[in-house]
Every structure is written in C-alpha cells, then in structure tokens.
Amino acid sequence: MKNMSPMKKSVSICDMEVWNDSCSIEELEYAIENGATGATTNPVIVLNVLKQEMHLWQDRIKEIIKEMPTGSEVDVSWKLIEEMAVKGANILKPVFDASKGKKGRISIQTNAQLYRDTEAMTKQAIRFSKLADNMMIKMPATEAGIKAFEEATYNGVNINATVSFTVPQAVAVGEAVERGLMRREAEGKDISFLTPVCTIMVGRLDDWLKVVASKEKILTTPGVLDWAGVAAFKEAYRIYKEKGFRTRLLSAAYRNQLHWSELIGDNIVQTIPSGWQKKFNASDIDPKVTIDKPVDPAILEELHKKFPDFTKAYEAYGLNHAEFDTYGAITRTLRGFLAGYTELLGVVRNFMVPNPDA
Secondary structure, eight states, rough: OTTTHHHHHHHSSSSEEEEEEEHHHHHHHHHHHHOOEOOOOHHHHHHHHHHHHHHHHHHHHHHHHHHHHTOOOHHHHHHHHHHHHHEEEEEEEEHHHHTSSSEEEEEEEOGGGGOHHHHHHHHHHHHHSOOOTTEEEEEEEEEHHHHHHHHHTTTTTOOOEEEEOOOHHHHHHHHHHHHHHHHHHHTTTTOOTTOEEEEEEEEEEEEEHHHHHHHOOOOOOTTGGGHHHHHHHHHHHHHHHHTTTTEEEEEEEOOOTHHHHHHHTTEEEEEEEEHHHHHHHHHOOOOOOOOOOOOOHHHHHHHHHHHHHHHHHHHSSOOGGGOOOOOOHHHHHHHHHHHHHHHHHHHHHHHSSSOOOO
C-alpha cells in the first residue's frame, strides 16, 4: 500500500469502485492502472473523445458511412456511439471476468431526446444491454425515467441512473429498482448478474446553487456551496443503508477534491474524470473512509437557511416525481446533453457532407 497512488489506495481500504468518467481509450488505460474497474459515457463525453482522439476514429467514421449507404447522420452517430462503448467494454472485459460480473462494466447512455418517453427509453436500454456482456445502461432520472428503471431492471438490464442530483431522485431510483428486482424474483428469474447504480452528480448540484446565489445575490460563507453535493450524497447513502436498497450510489461531476475525499466508503462507485484522477494522484492526500463522517452542522444550517433548492435536494421527498423534470440542475444538464448530442451529429455531418469552402 506504501507505493500505491492515492486513488488506488482509496479503493483498497474499503469496498469501493472507481470508474473512469470517459470512454477515451488512453484515459481508460491510465485509470485501470490506478485501480479503476469501470467506465462511463454520455453524448458530451463521446463528443469530447472525438475532439481529443479524432485520429483514432476518423477512418472508422468514414468506413461506417460507407457501410450504411442509406444511413442518416443519426444512424451513423449511434453506430459510432455503440462502437466506442463496445471498445471500452472489451478493455474492461478481463476485470469483468475476474470479478465474475461484479465489476468491469461500461455505461452507455440512451438518447437524451427520449427523456419523456418511458417505453422508448426501456426499449433502447434493452437493445443496448445486448451489445456486450458487461454493458450498463444510463437513463435520466426524470419522471419517465423512474418508470423506465423498474421496467428495464425487470427485463434484466443493469441500469445507471443519470441526470440525478438530489436525494429524492436517488430514493425514487432505489425504490423503482427494488420493484423491478422483486418482480423478477417473484417469477423465479435470475438477479445475480444485476449490479444497478444510481448517480448523484454532486458537482452539478453545487453548480446550480452557485447559479441561484448569483441570480438572487445571496452571500455565503466561502466554501459552503462546495459541500452541497457532498451533503446530499451522504444523506442518500444513509437512507440507502436504512432501506436496504440493492442499488449502489455513484458520485460524478467532480468540481473539487471533496467530491473524492469525503465520499470514500463501502458500496460506493466514484466516476472520476481523468484530469481529476491525475490531480488526486499527484496530491499528498492520504485517503480515509469518510462516507459516514457528517457534514459540519453549521454548513448544513446555512445551506438550508439560504437555499430552498438545497432543502428540496436534501430531503428524501423534497421533490415529487413530476418536479424532477423542472428542477434547475436537471434542466441545465438535460440542455447540456441535448446540445452535446446535436453537436455530435454536426461532427458526423461534416464527414458525410464535407464543406467545400473549408
């Protein structure tokens, strides 16, 4: 343990996983060397991978276009997204096999445009789950998404709830997955291969409250807003243990070192961007198990007092399912994913219909 990187040590001191927050081949290889056992992707991540590693994909994009002579830019883009996910799945397959399916998965995200359609999301999730043995499917924790988690789980899909920032969303996901698991169990269907996770995008909750503070001219004690996502995650973790949910919580959207160092513990997944992995590994932080360490009550008091949106995010039923689609952090992220998807289509379009003036 003496010569371990801090990130690798953090997964050695408890039953926790670290995943790479990208399907980038180069980044994934670094992450695995430092203890990572999974990876994830979404439309924005795929777009960024192309920007960073276009030299690895441009020939394949041209080949896909030739292989799909009647395919639209949408068809070609989704073929590319699927192939990126499968390539990452292949890299992680040894981890998957060695752990007998408990680790070594990669997440692929359903079309962000389907966030209101339970049936369409479930159908796409089932199809994506067949791309590789170690595929996990991301769907947004919208009102329709909560229903899709139950149906997908019932159909034997390993789900990863995304576009999720709040304790109410996490509780709704945990309850939905339990319903799906119990339906399978009642029919004598296998659930041993199911390892569902629910994301809390801790940094994006911080981001939203900072937007609120700026818009409403709310002055806060320096650093307080960096604890909002951590506090929500810790509360969700407490509730998950209390209720015995079989879904694991996953932290994502890192903005500072607290999102790593304060969320170390059993039965947790941390999805860390490569840049933050390297910062953590270059630091002198000695990781400790911290998940049950409470947030300073003074910080919680200030967040509750000044930000009703924090209280909505923190209390188990602070938002109802219908409000999931309109909460600020959710709409901001959906817009980002939708914009990233549109930009990705534009990148593919430039291969299909080159600009003669360029």
